[in-house]
Amino acid sequence: MRVIEDDRRFLMREDPMERVRRMLQRRGEWLRGRTGDNVTQMHYARLGTLTGEMEFAAGREGLEPGVVRREVAEGRMVIPANIRHVELEPMAIGFAAKCKVNANIGNSAVTSGGREELGKLKAAILAGADTVMDLSTGRDIPQIRESILRHSPVPVGTVPIYEALERVPSRDPRDLDIDLMLRVIEEQARQGVDYMTIHAGILREHLPLVKGRLTGIVSRGGGLMAGWMLHHEKQNFLYTHFDQISEIFQKYDVTYSLGDSLRPGCLHDATDEAQVAELRTLGELARKAWAMDVQTMIEGPGHIPLDQVAHNMRLEAEICHGAPFYVLGPLVVDISPGYDHLASAIGAAAAGASGASMLCYITPKEHLGLPDEEDVRQGTIAYKIAAHAADIARRRPGARDWDDELSRARFAFDWNRQFALAIDPETAQHYHDETLPQDSMRSAHFCSMCGPKYCPMETARAALAEGNGDKKR
Amino acid sequence: MRVIEDDRRFLMREDPMERVRRMLQRRGEWLRGRTGDNVTQMHYARLGTLTGEMEFAAGREGLEPGVVRREVAEGRMVIPANIRHVELEPMAIGFAAKCKVNANIGNSAVTSGGREELGKLKAAILAGADTVMDLSTGRDIPQIRESILRHSPVPVGTVPIYEALERVPSRDPRDLDIDLMLRVIEEQARQGVDYMTIHAGILREHLPLVKGRLTGIVSRGGGLMAGWMLHHEKQNFLYTHFDQISEIFQKYDVTYSLGDSLRPGCLHDATDEAQVAELRTLGELARKAWAMDVQTMIEGPGHIPLDQVAHNMRLEAEICHGAPFYVLGPLVVDISPGYDHLASAIGAAAAGASGASMLCYITPKEHLGLPDEEDVRQGTIAYKIAAHAADIARRRPGARDWDDELSRARFAFDWNRQFALAIDPETAQHYHDETLPQDSMRSAHFCSMCGPKYCPMETARAALAEGNGDKKR
Numbered sequence: 001m002r003v004i005e006d007d008r009r010f011l012m013r014e015d016p017m018e019r020v021r022r023m024l025q026r027r028g029e030w031l032r033g034r035t036g037d038n039v040t041q042m043h044y045a046r047l048g049t050l051t052g053e054m055e056f057a058a059g060r061e062g063l064e065p066g067v068v069r070r071e072v073a074e075g076r077m078v079i080p081a082n083i084r085h086v087e088l089e090p091m092a093i094g095f096a097a098k099c100k101v102n103a104n105i106g107n108s109a110v111t112s113g114g115r116e117e118l119g120k121l122k123a124a125i126l127a128g129a130d131t132v133m134d135l136s137t138g139r140d141i142p143q144i145r146e147s148i149l150r151h152s153p154v155p156v157g158t159v160p161i162y163e164a165l166e167r168v169p170s171r172d173p174r175d176l177d178i179d180l181m182l183r184v185i186e187e188q189a190r191q192g193v194d195y196m197t198i199h200a201g202i203l204r205e206h207l208p209l210v211k212g213r214l215t216g217i218v219s220r221g222g223g224l225m226a227g228w229m230l231h232h233e234k235q236n237f238l239y240t241h242f243d244q245i246s247e248i249f250q251k252y253d254v255t256y257s258l259g260d261s262l263r264p265g266c267l268h269d270a271t272d273e274a275q276v277a278e279l280r281t282l283g284e285l286a287r288k289a290w291a292m293d294v295q296t297m298i299e300g301p302g303h304i305p306l307d308q309v310a311h312n313m314r315l316e317a318e319i320c321h322g323a324p325f326y327v328l329g330p331l332v333v334d335i336s337p338g339y340d341h342l343a344s345a346i347g348a349a350a351a352g353a354s355g356a357s358m359l360c361y362i363t364p365k366e367h368l369g370l371p372d373e374e375d376v377r378q379g380t381i382a383y384k385i386a387a388h389a390a391d392i393a394r395r396r397p398g399a400r401d402w403d404d405e406l407s408r409a410r411f412a413f414d415w416n417r418q419f420a421l422a423i424d425p426e427t428a429q430h431y432h433d434e435t436l437p438q439d440s441m442r443s444a445h446f447c448s449m450c451g452p453k454y455c456p457m458e459t460a461r462a463a464l465a466e467g468n469g470d471k472k473r
Numbered sequence: 474m475r476v477i478e479d480d481r482r483f484l485m486r487e488d489p490m491e492r493v494r495r496m497l498q499r500r501g502e503w504l505r506g507r508t509g510d511n512v513t514q515m516h517y518a519r520l521g522t523l524t525g526e527m528e529f530a531a532g533r534e535g536l537e538p539g540v541v542r543r544e545v546a547e548g549r550m551v552i553p554a555n556i557r558h559v560e561l562e563p564m565a566i567g568f569a570a571k572c573k574v575n576a577n578i579g580n581s582a583v584t585s586g587g588r589e590e591l592g593k594l595k596a597a598i599l600a601g602a603d604t605v606m607d608l609s610t611g612r613d614i615p616q617i618r619e620s621i622l623r624h625s626p627v628p629v630g631t632v633p634i635y636e637a638l639e640r641v642p643s644r645d646p647r648d649l650d651i652d653l654m655l656r657v658i659e660e661q662a663r664q665g666v667d668y669m670t671i672h673a674g675i676l677r678e679h680l681p682l683v684k685g686r687l688t689g690i691v692s693r694g695g696g697l698m699a700g701w702m703l704h705h706e707k708q709n710f711l712y713t714h715f716d717q718i719s720e721i722f723q724k725y726d727v728t729y730s731l732g733d734s735l736r737p738g739c740l741h742d743a744t745d746e747a748q749v750a751e752l753r754t755l756g757e758l759a760r761k762a763w764a765m766d767v768q769t770m771i772e773g774p775g776h777i778p779l780d781q782v783a784h785n786m787r788l789e790a791e792i793c794h795g796a797p798f799y800v801l802g803p804l805v806v807d808i809s810p811g812y813d814h815l816a817s818a819i820g821a822a823a824a825g826a827s828g829a830s831m832l833c834y835i836t837p838k839e840h841l842g843l844p845d846e847e848d849v850r851q852g853t854i855a856y857k858i859a860a861h862a863a864d865i866a867r868r869r870p871g872a873r874d875w876d877d878e879l880s881r882a883r884f885a886f887d888w889n890r891q892f893a894l895a896i897d898p899e900t901a902q903h904y905h906d907e908t909l910p911q912d913s914m915r916s917a918h919f920c921s922m923c924g925p926k927y928c929p930m931e932t933a934r935a936a937l938a939e940g941n942g943d944k945k946r
Contacts, residue, residue, distance in 0.1 A: 109924030111908050137927050162927070173932070210937065214877060215884045217933030220923060227936030265930070266880035267865065267873055305873075306826050307866035332822065332862040334876035334883075337891065338900035342815050343858045346822045349805065353779050367883065367891075368905040369921040385816045389805040392740065393779035400740055400778075403807035404687060407739035410807075410840065411688045418810065418840075427811035432841040435584050448842040450693060451582030454610050454635070457738070459646070460690030463700030464683065 016125045019153040020087040027052070027086045039083055040253040043293040045073035053081050053090035061097050062397060071096050075286065076322045077357075078195075078295040080131065080155040080255040085192035089153045091130060093297065094324045095317075098396055099352040099387040101128065102157070102326070102360045103380050106135035107144065108370050114144050120376045121148055127380035127424075131194075131358070133157040137220075141166060146191060155194035157257055160184045161221045173224040178237040178244070186248050195255035197299065198245060199225045200238035201281040202261035209274035215265030218302070222261020242285060246292045255295040257326060258282045263302035266334050270304045271312060276319075283320040297324045297358070300351075304330040309347055313355035324357035331362065340366040341382040348383060352390025359383050359390075381424055388423075411457055413445045489598045492626040493560040500525070500559045512556055513726040516766040518546035526554050526563035534570050535870060544569050548759065549795040550830075551668075551768040553604065553628040553728040558665035562626045564603060566770065567797045568790075571869055572825040572860040574601065575630070575799070575833045576853050579608035580617060581843050587617050593849045594621055600853035600897075604667075604831070606630040610693075614639060619664060628667035630730060633657045634694045646697040651710040651717070659721050668728035670772065671718060672698050673711035674754040675734035682747035688738035691775070695734020715758060719765045728768040730799060731755045736775035739807050743777045744785060749792075756793040770831070773800040773824075776807060782820055783827035790828055797830035804835065813839040814855040821856060825863025832856050832863075854897055861896075884930055886918045 030052030044051050050065050054072065057079050058065040071077035077094025093100050103124035105117055117136070124132055131154050136144050141163045149156050161176070164184045168175045185196065199221040207226055210216055217223045225236055238245065249256065262278040264270040282298050289296040298320045304312055309330065316325045329344030330351060336343040344362040352359055363371040363379035371379065391399035402421070409417035415432065422428035432441075435448035446455040503525030517524050523538050527545065530552050531538040544550035550567025566573050576597035578590055590609070597605055604627050609617050614636045622629050634649070637657045641648045658669065672694040680699055683689055690696045698709055711718065722729065735751040737743040755771050762769040771793045777785055782803065789798045802817030803824060809816040817835040825832055836844040836852035844852065864872035875894070882890035888905065895901035905914075908921035919928040 108921055109926060110921040137924060165926075171926070207937070210933075214880045216930055216937065218929050220927050220929045220932070223929035223932035223936065226933050230936050266883070267876050268880060305865045306822060306862050307868070333858055333865065334880050335861065335894065335896050336858050337879075337895045338897055338904050339854060339858060342818060342855055343862070345815060346819050346859065346862055349779060349819045350823065365904050365907075365922070367920070367922075368901060369908040371922075372907075381812060382815055385806055385809050385812060386819065388808065389779050389816070389819055392806065395780070403740050406810075407687045407741060407807050410739070421808065422810045423808050424811055428841060431811050431838050434838075434845075435842040447840070448581055448583040449838070449840075449844075451610060453582060453638075453644070454693050456691050456693045456696035457689055459693070459696035460683075460699050463696065463703050464680070464689065 016122055016153055017151060019089060020151060023089050023153060024086055027088060031083055031086065034083060038250045038293055040250055040293045040295055041072050041079045041081065042075070042290070042295050045069045046293065053079050057090045057092040061092055063096065067096060068092055072295070074322070075290050075296065076324065078255045078297055078324055080157070080194035080295065082189065082192045082194045082252050082254055084190060084252055085149055085156065085194055087150060087153060088155060088194065091155065093326070093357045095322070095355060095357055097357065098399070099356065099390040100130035100358040101380065101383040101387050102131045102133055102358055103129035103376055104133045104135050104360065105148070105376060106133070107138040109138045111370050112138070114140060114147055116373070117144050118147055118151060119373045121152060123373045123377045124380050125152070125154060127377050128384040129154060129380050131155040131157060133159070135159060135162065137162045145188070145193070149192045156192070157195040157197065158188055158193045159197040159221055160188050161199065161224060163188070165224065173227050174231045176224070176228055178241045181238065182241070182244060182248065185245060189248050189252040189254050193254060195257045195297065197221065197257045197259040198238055199259040199261045200236060200242050200285055201258055201278045202226060202236055203239060203281055204229050204235055206262060206274055206277050209272070209277055210262065213272070213274070214268040217261065218265030219259060219261040219263060221259055225261060239281070242288055243292065246289055246294045249294045250292055253295070255297060256289050257297045257299055258285055260299040260301065263300065263328065264304065266303050267305050270301065271308050275301065276315070279316065279319050286320050286323045297326045300325050300327040300356070301330045302328050303334060304332065304347060306332040306347065306350060309350040310354035313351060317355055325355065326358040326360060327351045327356045328360040329362050337367045338364055340364065341379045345382040345386040349386035349389040352387055353393035359387055384423060415442050489595055489626055490624060492562060493624060496562050496626060497559055500561060504556055504559065507556060511723045511766055513723055513766045513768055514545050514552045514554065515548070515763070515768050518542045519766065526552050530563045530565040534565055536569065540569060541565055545768070547795070548763050548769065549797065551728045551770055551797055553630070553667035553768065555662065555665045555667045555725050555727055557663060557725055558622055558629065558667055560623060560626060561628060561667065564628065566799070566830045568795070568828060568830055570830065571872070572829065572863040573603035573831040574853065574856040574860050575604045575606060575831055576602035576849055577606045577608050577833065578621070578849060579606070580611040582611040584843050585611070587613060587620055589846070590617050591620055591624060592846045594624060596846045596850045597853050598625070598627060600850050601857040602627060602853050604628040604630060606632070608632060608635065610635045618661070618666070622665045630668040630670065631661055631666045632670040632694055633661050634672065634697060636661070638697065646700050647704045649697070649701055651714045654711065655714070655717060655721065658718060662721050662725040662727050666727060668730045668770065670694065670730045670732040671711055672732040672734045673709060673715050673758055674731055674751045675699060675709055676712060676754055677702050677708055679735060679747055679750050682745070682750055683735065686745070686747070687741040690734065691738030692732060692734040692736060694732055698734060712754070715761055716765065719762055719767045722767045723765055726768070728770060729762050730770045730772055731758055733772040733774065736773065736801065737777065739776050740778050743774065744781050748774065749788070752789060752792050759793050759796045770797045770799045773798050773829070774803045775801050777803040777805065777820060779805040779820065779823060782823040786824060786828035798828065799831040799833060800824045800829045801833040802835050810840045811837055813837065814852045818855040818859040822859040822862040825860055826866035832860055857896060886916070888915050
């Protein structure tokens with residue numbers, strides 16, 4: 001039952017710091033001697049070298065290490081593993097791997113600080129997040145990031161333009177420039193950030209396409225870059241200086257998460273010209289990154305009607321040459337503020353089932369405020385369910401083993417095992433005990449829904465035993 | 474904006490009793506003179522008569538009344554409207570109509586009573602449930618049902634075998650017989666029940682097919698009938714006496730909800746021989762019911778991997794000749810006790826998008842206990858989101874209007890209108906106010922997620938205004 005154990009490691013309630021400590025020495029050994037200006041997993045994969053990270057990630061996936069090497073070499077899989085983030089347990093994101101979940105954390109100018117953010121990190125990891133992004137835009141960005149990196153066994157992503165803007169003396173986004181961006185990117189890379197969102201795909205010529213939209217631009221970085229281009233009447237400096245960013249990424253093995261600045265912000269704007277035009281640029285940039293051995297993911301929407309989700313996955317695979325697609329939800333309705341984790345889990349499961357490699361969670365607080373620790377937990381659980389549904393739908397080997405185990409425990413009325421196998425044991429037990437709290441109920445062949453006489457599993461089992469069904473015929 | 478208004482009537486927080494009172498006189502007029510042994514909507518539809526119910530239901534759907542008449546005549550749509558349930562606001566269930574949501578309420582031997590059940594009815598209706606089923610199996614079944622019927626503006630369904638079993642003196646399901654069942658069915662029909670689950674599709678020859686399953690039979694009525702058949706070594710009496718049941722249904726216009734006794738209880742058992750064999754019998758029974766002008770829905774799973782959901786919808790449409798499919802979830806994972814409303818909303822949205830006519834909700838308490846009022850509310854909201862996602866995916870005319878309205882309010886930072894348009898205004902406002910409670914924040918062009926500087930909608934709007942984007946090029 002290896003796969004179950006890996007899927008459910010997070011249920012062991014292991015402190016993330018334990019995992020960090022266990023990994024430090026091992027990763028240190030793998031990294032020994034890995035020097036030079038090009039140390040990416042893609043570089044080694046293309047040389048035919050099997051790295052420790054590839055082997056470790058393959059083990060977690062139940063894949064042959066050679067398959068991981070080949071997928072990384074061809075750009076269809078990434079192993080976001082900055083050589084300075086030694087605490088990391090390497091993992092793989094790509095079509096051949098299990099569907100992954102990212103949890104966004106980070107403070108804002110309005111609320112939260114370092115201690116709260118570490119609490120969110122722990123909540124996300126304990127609930128099963130495969131990566132986290134630190135989207136801090138408030139105070140102490142570098143300190144919060146340092147603390148997250150040193151405590152995180154999962155890859156950490158950032159959006160460096162947020163810190164860059166904090167460091168513009170005027171705080172005016174029109175005063176951003178490539179030199180500052182490159183400085184911030186290099187500092188974050190040196191600190192150990194595993195992947196970074198870079199809004200290089202939004203171009204001057206795309207902006208008129210936004211005109212007919214209901215909600216304009218809803219990417220924070222994308223909005224900043226649009227403003228910069230319109231003010232300066234120049235092309236996006238992240239696009240024109242893309243290779244300089246790639247040089248930094250090469251040196252530390254930072255993975256690109258190419259931002260979709262023009263993702264739709266509502267169903268009305270879904271799969272429109274602006275979105276698809278930017279996607280074409282992202283496909284072009286993926287090839288440029290690969291030419292320098294830099295690992296690359298493509299970010300995707302957002303808000304997409306359910307009948308367009310699979311189409312969007314196919315479109316990305318085609319236009320972006322199979323680069324892993326990392327989608328945000330998508331939400332399949334716009335009318336669910338307060339329940340957007342649920343509404344987007346519908347789109348996320350559909351996206352995962354039809355090819356998305358990683359699902360960026362949405363919490364119940366989306367569109368309303370900054371998520372707190374409980375929101376992070378709820379969002380992560382919703383998305384682990386969506387990702388697991390996708391893995392089953394895509395028939396990943398062994399994906400259903402966990403479900404079958406729980407179903408066996410259910411049919412056997414082994415309540416304690418059902419709780420233990422549940423995605424959130426405490427909640428499952430709490431709901432059960434609300435109406436049947438006594439200890440004796442742990443061996444009951446019913447719950448309060450049907451009571452002792454109507455449990456269908458019990459009725460049918462007894463009947464089939466009596467009738468000895470199949471033998472009589 | 475008629476469609477929005479209809480979709481969102483439930484947000485007006487109108488007391489269900491108000492709706493009941495308003496309807497009583499109107500429906501009384503329609504029903505005047507509708508006597509005889511065959512008073513079904515299907516009967517009138519086939520005669521070419523447009524009933525008040527058809528016109529009213531068509532108005533709610535934004536369909537031509539003639540379309541509703543034709544769909545009802547051909548069995549692809551039902552209007553569950555017992556002539557004795559005068560309080561009812563008629564509604565349509567079928568492929569040409571919007572996707573509907575059913576909420577199960579009812580007590581069990583272990584918990585809940587009449588007052589709690591009325592509370593659940595109200596919670597379900599205020600959250601937008603299109604029908605409710607009273608699945609009571611505890612004390613006072615007829616009294617609870619009477620109270621629900623007299624307070625319900627939505628169709629009420631039941632599973633008469635539960636009451637029948639309560640009336641077997643021995644309480645032993647093996648002592649059930651067709652005479653008692655017909656008595657109970659007639660009494661419930663006379664009381665005004667709009668649709669009934671009848672487990673007539675499970676046959677003796679299906680039982681050996683259950684052998685390889687992980688969770689056997691998980692339908693309560695199905696388990697009882699299996700036990701009866703195995704004990705008596707006879708065919709299912711609901712199957713052999715089907716036409717006698719249909720005669721009662723004809724007289725009061727009760728709609729069949731043909732129970733799927735052999736629905737899978739876990740992913741392992743999905744779409745297996747047992748399930749499909751019973752579905753074939755249900756298709757045969759639908760034709761028998763239609764031959765007597767009795768309206769019919771088919772009940773469906775249950776637990777189905779996401780990649781098999783659309784296939785199951787096509788299978789039913791084909792095997793059951795287009796009869797409306799009324800599915801339970803389905804759950805797309807088994808590992809989510811405590812979150813089964815969310816996990817099954819994924820399957821429900823996919824089912825609705827690919828043809829299911831009604832979605833039976835699953836609450837967070839599923840598999841763990843009897844839902845209480847808050848569980849009913851949470852389950853109903855989750856399923857209204859799923860059904861709405863399905864309507865958008867199926868491009869029902871006007872389905873997205875509500876979303877566009879909310880998106881416009883969002884882009885305009887009209888917070889009060891966003892809350893008012895949300896599927897659950899209180900929850901949306903509560904989440905927002907957790908971090909920005911001051912009254913002044915009602916006009917803020919940001920929330921606590923991004924703070925005042927980073928709201929992308931605001932940044933981009935300002936930038937596009939400054940750059941005057943599209944005109945310059």
